[in-house]
Amino acid sequence: MPTGTCPECEAEVHVDTDTDKGETVDCEECGVQLEVVGLDPVELDLVEEGLDDDEDEDEF
Ligand SMILES: [Zn+2]
Structure with a gap:
């Protein structure tokens, strides 16, 4: 499972493999x-x- 780094506390955050950009x-x-x-x-x-x-x- 891919992980990213939390910019707030620098913990590893797990991201589901089916997560899309913008989620x-x-x-x-x-x-x-x-x-x-x-x-x-x-x-x-x-x-x-x-x-x-x-x-x-x-508005447009
Ligand atoms: Zn965090």
């Missing part, structure tokens, strides 16, 4: 939410809370 996983050590930004090798990025991720297409 989020939780660090088991510190509990932060991490986004999978790379798969080979696995790269993880902190998901910042409060990000407005709405895909609002009404």
Whole structure:
């Protein structure tokens, strides 16, 4: 099973082999939410809370 490194606590975070880029996983050590930004090798990025991720297409 591939693993990435948590940018918050540097623990190894296991990522399912069928996980796609853009999916989020939780660090088991510190509990932060991490986004999978790379798969080979696995790269993880902190998901910042409060990000407005709405895909609002009404304005255009
Ligand atoms: Zn962590």
